[in-house]
Amino acid sequence: MIAPHADALVEHVRANRARYLDELRAWIAIPSISAQPAHAGDVRRSAEHAVARMRAAGLTDAEVLETGGHPVAYGAWLGAPGAPTILIYGHHDVQPDDPIALWTSPPFDAQVRDGKLYGRGAVDDKGQCLMHLAAIEAHLRVNGKLPLNVKVVIEGEEEVSSAHFESFLAREKERLACDCVVVSDTAVFAEDVPSLTTSLRGLVGWEITVHGPATDLHSGYYGGIVKNPLEALAQMLAALKDAHGRVVVPGFYDGVRELSPAERAEIAALPFDPAKEAAALGVPELSGESVRLPLERMWMRPTLEINGMYGGYQGDGSKTIIPSYAKAKLTSRLVPHQDPHAVRHAVTTFLKRVAPKGVTVEIEEHGDVRAVETSRDHPAVAAAARAMELGFGKPPVFIGTGGTIGPVSSFDRILHLPQVLIGVGLPDDAIHAPNERFDLGQFYGGIETMTYLYDELAKALR
Amino acid sequence: MIAPHADALVEHVRANRARYLDELRAWIAIPSISAQPAHAGDVRRSAEHAVARMRAAGLTDAEVLETGGHPVAYGAWLGAPGAPTILIYGHHDVQPDDPIALWTSPPFDAQVRDGKLYGRGAVDDKGQCLMHLAAIEAHLRVNGKLPLNVKVVIEGEEEVSSAHFESFLAREKERLACDCVVVSDTAVFAEDVPSLTTSLRGLVGWEITVHGPATDLHSGYYGGIVKNPLEALAQMLAALKDAHGRVVVPGFYDGVRELSPAERAEIAALPFDPAKEAAALGVPELSGESVRLPLERMWMRPTLEINGMYGGYQGDGSKTIIPSYAKAKLTSRLVPHQDPHAVRHAVTTFLKRVAPKGVTVEIEEHGDVRAVETSRDHPAVAAAARAMELGFGKPPVFIGTGGTIGPVSSFDRILHLPQVLIGVGLPDDAIHAPNERFDLGQFYGGIETMTYLYDELAKALR
Numbered sequence: 001m002i003a004p005h006a007d008a009l010v011e012h013v014r015a016n017r018a019r020y021l022d023e024l025r026a027w028i029a030i031p032s033i034s035a036q037p038a039h040a041g042d043v044r045r046s047a048e049h050a051v052a053r054m055r056a057a058g059l060t061d062a063e064v065l066e067t068g069g070h071p072v073a074y075g076a077w078l079g080a081p082g083a084p085t086i087l088i089y090g091h092h093d094v095q096p097d098d099p100i101a102l103w104t105s106p107p108f109d110a111q112v113r114d115g116k117l118y119g120r121g122a123v124d125d126k127g128q129c130l131m132h133l134a135a136i137e138a139h140l141r142v143n144g145k146l147p148l149n150v151k152v153v154i155e156g157e158e159e160v161s162s163a164h165f166e167s168f169l170a171r172e173k174e175r176l177a178c179d180c181v182v183v184s185d186t187a188v189f190a191e192d193v194p195s196l197t198t199s200l201r202g203l204v205g206w207e208i209t210v211h212g213p214a215t216d217l218h219s220g221y222y223g224g225i226v227k228n229p230l231e232a233l234a235q236m237l238a239a240l241k242d243a244h245g246r247v248v249v250p251g252f253y254d255g256v257r258e259l260s261p262a263e264r265a266e267i268a269a270l271p272f273d274p275a276k277e278a279a280a281l282g283v284p285e286l287s288g289e290s291v292r293l294p295l296e297r298m299w300m301r302p303t304l305e306i307n308g309m310y311g312g313y314q315g316d317g318s319k320t321i322i323p324s325y326a327k328a329k330l331t332s333r334l335v336p337h338q339d340p341h342a343v344r345h346a347v348t349t350f351l352k353r354v355a356p357k358g359v360t361v362e363i364e365e366h367g368d369v370r371a372v373e374t375s376r377d378h379p380a381v382a383a384a385a386r387a388m389e390l391g392f393g394k395p396p397v398f399i400g401t402g403g404t405i406g407p408v409s410s411f412d413r414i415l416h417l418p419q420v421l422i423g424v425g426l427p428d429d430a431i432h433a434p435n436e437r438f439d440l441g442q443f444y445g446g447i448e449t450m451t452y453l454y455d456e457l458a459k460a461l462r
Numbered sequence: 463m464i465a466p467h468a469d470a471l472v473e474h475v476r477a478n479r480a481r482y483l484d485e486l487r488a489w490i491a492i493p494s495i496s497a498q499p500a501h502a503g504d505v506r507r508s509a510e511h512a513v514a515r516m517r518a519a520g521l522t523d524a525e526v527l528e529t530g531g532h533p534v535a536y537g538a539w540l541g542a543p544g545a546p547t548i549l550i551y552g553h554h555d556v557q558p559d560d561p562i563a564l565w566t567s568p569p570f571d572a573q574v575r576d577g578k579l580y581g582r583g584a585v586d587d588k589g590q591c592l593m594h595l596a597a598i599e600a601h602l603r604v605n606g607k608l609p610l611n612v613k614v615v616i617e618g619e620e621e622v623s624s625a626h627f628e629s630f631l632a633r634e635k636e637r638l639a640c641d642c643v644v645v646s647d648t649a650v651f652a653e654d655v656p657s658l659t660t661s662l663r664g665l666v667g668w669e670i671t672v673h674g675p676a677t678d679l680h681s682g683y684y685g686g687i688v689k690n691p692l693e694a695l696a697q698m699l700a701a702l703k704d705a706h707g708r709v710v711v712p713g714f715y716d717g718v719r720e721l722s723p724a725e726r727a728e729i730a731a732l733p734f735d736p737a738k739e740a741a742a743l744g745v746p747e748l749s750g751e752s753v754r755l756p757l758e759r760m761w762m763r764p765t766l767e768i769n770g771m772y773g774g775y776q777g778d779g780s781k782t783i784i785p786s787y788a789k790a791k792l793t794s795r796l797v798p799h800q801d802p803h804a805v806r807h808a809v810t811t812f813l814k815r816v817a818p819k820g821v822t823v824e825i826e827e828h829g830d831v832r833a834v835e836t837s838r839d840h841p842a843v844a845a846a847a848r849a850m851e852l853g854f855g856k857p858p859v860f861i862g863t864g865g866t867i868g869p870v871s872s873f874d875r876i877l878h879l880p881q882v883l884i885g886v887g888l889p890d891d892a893i894h895a896p897n898e899r900f901d902l903g904q905f906y907g908g909i910e911t912m913t914y915l916y917d918e919l920a921k922a923l924r
Contacts, residue, residue, distance in 0.1 A: 225748045228768055432680040
């Protein structure tokens with residue numbers, strides 16, 4: 001199965017697994033939480049750490065690039081004149097670590113248990129970035145060169161909607177010029193099902209504040225004459241969906257296309273057992289739009305989700321107040337052909353319209369990421385499929401993902417570049433949650449896949 | 463206006479105002495938050511402090527009495543054989559101090575601004591307890607005796623539903639035997655409207671936990687197939703009331719009586735301006751059952767209020783998760799003739815019935831306080847009215863209060879004792895909220911009122 005000329009590369013990366021693992025642990029140790037201003041210095045340290053690792057891999061021109069927000073780590077090897085150029089994208093920022101109490105081992109002191117490395121950012125996305133740096137290093141150390149030109153962009157704001165990435169792209173257009181973008185920030189369908197992703201959902205969000213009385217009030221003295229902000233917010237949020245899980249906001253589904261019978265059949269053919277999935281997630285049964293297939297709901301239907309909500313007393317025991325305010329954070333995952341601005345506006349308008357009297361409502365909108373579909377017929381995608389077959393021993397299936405990678409949307413919309421979405425996470429890696437992990441089999445298989453990928457892309461894009 | 467024999471008493475308490483203020487500040491400095499286990503030691507220190515103050519006032523038999531929960535401070539003066547005996551009830555525990563950021567001065571370092579003392583417990587209820595201890599001390603120092611026998615019970619669990627007070631009452635029935643109970647834990651109708659309270663609402667509560675997935679999930683990967691616990695909870699809470707603010711839980715209003723035309727007229731005659739009240743509270747307009755008078759809604763209608771709710775991400779920026787769980791704390795203020803157990807059961811049953819599929823719901827019930835009505839025709843209430851007229855210069859009006867004092871319900875239901883509800887807080891004292899305060903005019907007027915009260919009750923109960 002292994003192409004003869006690649007033997008030495010595979011031997012090299014297999015011999016260096018322990019080092020790659022140590023390197024990943026060292027990178028995870030930097031708590032680069034982009035959402036929390038207190039960690040801004042850590043995000044910068046993480047970018048510097050990535051640049052140092054790029055230099056060690058043999059990339060030249062490695063440097064921290066400013067964006068106006070958290071910085072990008074950038075490096076390139078351009079020693080193959082006449083050969084194609086790929087741009088590898090990943091991100092070095094991570095999600096917040098709370099609720100911290102639910103982590104079995106400390107989120108930033110990554111530990112191996114049962115063949116998995118547990119730590120914040122292990123698979124999302126430091127580990128997947130490191131797969132590429134290890135594969136590039138292997139080519140340069142074993143062969144002294146790469147079969148194509150490589151540029152690596154490791155962003156620091158992916159987990160906060162890539163706020164400055166589009167302006168960075170526009171400004172650095174020349175430096176980043178390439179023939180194809182390679183993104184490793186996705187998961188395969190299942191452990192034994194190598195997969196390439198051909199659709200990603202977009203993302204917009206809202207932060208809602210319902211203001212009631214100027215201060216918390218005694219619920220006995222004032223109970224009966226003041227609208228409770230938590231009650232108002234609950235009523236507004238409850239109004240968003242009908243009993244079948246469908247969003248009732250006018251215009252919300254504008255542009256959403258129905259799957260073709262062929263697409264439905266393809267999705268239905270994938271191994272997916274709702275009862276098993278529910279048990280794995282710890283819920284009594286799956287939920288959502290009842291007339292749609294679960295995988296369709298996850299990949300090709302938009303969502304409207306409450307990510308957080310709070311107000312009033314949250315401590316031990318009880319405190320009999322009418323709270324002064326209530327807050328909720330909502331996001332919507334968008335599917336191809338939905339307009340982020342239109343969806344943002346539609347939901348904001350609806351929430352203001354259904355807000356009860358007696359309170360005032362403030363809504364901040366954020367996020368602006370369109371969904372993306374890539375073509376599985378593109379030669380680069382076919383090359384990625386061959387690399388994945390070489391790395392994992394079977395040809396990949398083509399899947400969607402319900403997640404969002406803002407820059408994929410930017411590359412698509414602004415640079416009109418072909419993209420390869422080749423990630424090797426597992427669906428149960430608990431990304432964005434306590435006990436995030438990276439299966440080491442996937443990590444090492446991913447490194448081998450990437451050593452093949454550069455050869456395959458060099459041929460396909462010639 | 464001042465009865466001649468009381469001149470020396472009034473002179474005494476006026477001369478000692480600065481000391482009373484210092485004493486109140488010292489007591490407030492003990493953060494006796496009964497709801498928070500970390501403050502259990504402080505609640506005990508507060509009881510010991512109260513006992514020391516009782517001894518200084520001249521009460522004998524002063525001691526800390528155990529209840530199985532937070533302790534009671536007890537003291538008595540029984541030097542008037544043949545004269546009536548009153549039991550003065552108050553509480554030394556306080557509400558939690560959060561949200562701490564909204565306090566202008568530290569909650570437990572009480573400070574005077576504009577003639578008001580700001581601190582947690584200033585008026586609820588340490589300051590009002592101290593009115594009695596100061597008045598008792600004045601009688602004993604000036605006259606060497608009181609006109610009746612006095613027992614003082616200062617509880618440590620009033621803010622946590624007086625969990626152990628009923629069993630304490632039952633056990634200490636003999637020690638606490640009396641002719642009448644005097645409670646100073648209420649407010650007057652307005653600053654220039656001395657008032658006696660003749661009805662109090664009851665209280666029951668619920669803590670609801672909605673369990674979703676075993677851990678927080680990535681809202682992209684899983685959005686569309688998992689019921690969001692915050693959404694489920696919002697839907698359940700929104701189902702509790704109709705668009706007119708009426709609770710739709712079957713049986714919720716069982717036993718609630720309609721006001722008579724005379725009662726309605728009396729309430730309507732009290733000075734109450736909804737627009738002014740809304741402005742004072744900082745809300746655009748008052749809310750609640752639209753067909754009822756505001757004061758009727760506050761005093762004689764039950765409530766169902768969300769005191770706190772939370773789930774998911776509450777930090778800076780966004781975190782795109784489906785949270786693992788959501789929680790809400792609810793309480794209901796009850797009115798006379800509602801059965802606390804029936805209301806608890808009705809709401810629990812309703813919430814479980816409307817819970818959406820895909821989540822599991824856990825409901826803890828707590829609280830068991832019936833509403834109370836006292837008779838304004840009782841001689842003790844008439845005596846209190848005379849004392850208040852002497853202390854504040856006008857005859858009091860009779861009012862209800864929307865608040866709850868569990869022990870008043872216990873005295874009523876278990877000991878069948880007449881009760882006088884003579885509190886002097888102001889409606890805008892921000893009890894249970896940041897910047898709780900006690901108007902010093904009310905504090906000092908309250909002390910003078912209590913010096914008269916003992917004389918008046920001695921005559922009335924003879």
